[in-house]
Amino acid sequence: MTLTAAPERSVLDDAREQLAQAVETLGLGPAVFAMLAAPRREISVSIPLRRDDGTTEVLRGYRVQHNYSRGPGKGGVRFDARVDIEEVRALAMWMTWKCALLDVPYGGAKGGVRVDPRKYSTAELERITRRYTSEIAPIIGPNQDIPAPDIGTDEQTMAWMMDTYSVGRGHTVLGVVTGKPIALGGSQGRAASTSRGVVAIAVEALRHVGIPVAGARAAVQGFGKVGRGAARFLADEGVSVVAVSDVYGAIFDAAGLDIAALERFVDETGSVVGFPGAQAIDGEDVLTADVDLLVPAAVEGVVHAGNAEAVRARIVVEGANGPLTADADRILEARGVLVVPDILANAGGVVVSYFEWVQANQSYWWSEDEVNQRLVDRMTRAWHDVLGYAARRQLTLRLAATCMAVERVFRAHEMRGLYP
Numbered sequence: 001m002t003l004t005a006a007p008e009r010s011v012l013d014d015a016r017e018q019l020a021q022a023v024e025t026l027g028l029g030p031a032v033f034a035m036l037a038a039p040r041r042e043i044s045v046s047i048p049l050r051r052d053d054g055t056t057e058v059l060r061g062y063r064v065q066h067n068y069s070r071g072p073g074k075g076g077v078r079f080d081a082r083v084d085i086e087e088v089r090a091l092a093m094w095m096t097w098k099c100a101l102l103d104v105p106y107g108g109a110k111g112g113v114r115v116d117p118r119k120y121s122t123a124e125l126e127r128i129t130r131r132y133t134s135e136i137a138p139i140i141g142p143n144q145d146i147p148a149p150d151i152g153t154d155e156q157t158m159a160w161m162m163d164t165y166s167v168g169r170g171h172t173v174l175g176v177v178t179g180k181p182i183a184l185g186g187s188q189g190r191a192a193s194t195s196r197g198v199v200a201i202a203v204e205a206l207r208h209v210g211i212p213v214a215g216a217r218a219a220v221q222g223f224g225k226v227g228r229g230a231a232r233f234l235a236d237e238g239v240s241v242v243a244v245s246d247v248y249g250a251i252f253d254a255a256g257l258d259i260a261a262l263e264r265f266v267d268e269t270g271s272v273v274g275f276p277g278a279q280a281i282d283g284e285d286v287l288t289a290d291v292d293l294l295v296p297a298a299v300e301g302v303v304h305a306g307n308a309e310a311v312r313a314r315i316v317v318e319g320a321n322g323p324l325t326a327d328a329d330r331i332l333e334a335r336g337v338l339v340v341p342d343i344l345a346n347a348g349g350v351v352v353s354y355f356e357w358v359q360a361n362q363s364y365w366w367s368e369d370e371v372n373q374r375l376v377d378r379m380t381r382a383w384h385d386v387l388g389y390a391a392r393r394q395l396t397l398r399l400a401a402t403c404m405a406v407e408r409v410f411r412a413h414e415m416r417g418l419y420p
């Protein structure tokens, strides 16, 4: 398949541009921009790995705490071959805005290891995770910074992180990570929470634009933790998911894919490619499919100046973090496409991570229905807040959401003392 060309500017350039626009809109001035553009704390660590065949290699990992004025840092850990410090800085900044926007009492952080997990055995991934955790242990903790899953990591990774951290402390510390297995202090509903939140927002967006939800057509890029659940919940809502993709390729069915059957197929084969009855298409074509709703739920920068004109969806709901470049944003806005930004659309994951942390800290567990109901309430409330803010000030949803978040973070700084 053709992978999308790299964006013209770095993802951190785009994140900083979004911040600059919000600071200007709020009239906060260059000093506030300078303060919020720079991560508060970051660490780069070396991860020596003994491979199963006896050879050794040295990997690089990062943890960036962009801001912790409203509470401990919070954000996922990514295992991906493209991880670098600039990407992690951008992702950490977006976590700050996401947590502030949803009013969960956290700052923003993110971590990652530059590694392609597909090329390593489970035993090797465990050694990588444990060494990475030991190296970042001085700056994480349930009141300091709380990692969670992201691309290439999952609940098993979180179990290893929790165990490694706990061994270092001499007692079990459930609250140090979220997205853990349920048997180890995880929350009901966390695994599906990002996707559930994405679809709750997508349904609101369809209604807002006046497109009937049942029968609307959608395309989903990425069939991992976020994309797969998004496709499933969209289908549950009666949306016809006509195109999906993963890293190996993409498939299309004008009559709508049978998502339950596709999930069984992916469990057996490891990819959406070859799903019986569907047409094989280029990965790029998922982004430009003739649909009402596009949910990019894979990686950053996939919609850019080179393909944004070709996007045919009326609504783009960002399941991934940063799937649209700043150039794509401008092009889609000019074309009247409604873009629901990542910091709102995919916030369901961190919302339920917060629920998990609260439950773990209290050793008191909620039912799945309770978790899901509270999640959807929070997402829906945030949607209406952002929509109202944007309408009052004539802003895009991204600028409105970023302004709301930046203002909350700035006020926290101000109350604590801006320049101690």
Ligand SMILES: NC(=O)C1=CN([C@@H]2O[C@H](COP(=O)(O)OP(=O)(O)OC[C@H]3O[C@@H](n4cnc5c(N)ncnc54)[C@H](OP(=O)(O)O)[C@@H]3O)[C@@H](O)[C@H]2O)C=CC1
Pocket: 003, 004, 149, 150, 151, 152, 153, 194, 221, 222, 223, 224, 225, 226, 227, 245, 246, 247, 248, 271, 283, 297, 298, 299, 300, 319, 320, 321, 322, 346, 347, 349, 350
């Ligand atoms: N997990 C979470 O709770 C949250 C995740 N996010 C964001 O959502 C996005 C996806 O994360 P998540 O689902 O957890 O990660 P996963 O690793 O579970 O899934 C990533 C998916 O993207 C696919 N993929 C990777 N590159 C491409 C490409 N070029 N074209 C098409 N598909 C591609 C992968 O394919 P393959 O399956 O073949 O590897 C996989 O299906 C990221 O931006 C992440 O930061 C945001 C909020 C919370």
Ligand SMILES: O=C(O)CCC(=O)C(=O)O
Pocket: 074, 075, 076, 077, 098, 146, 147, 148, 149, 150, 178, 179, 321, 346, 347, 349, 350, 351, 353
């Ligand atoms: O669940 C979390 O704490 C963080 C999820 C995350 O990394 C994200 O929202 O991008």
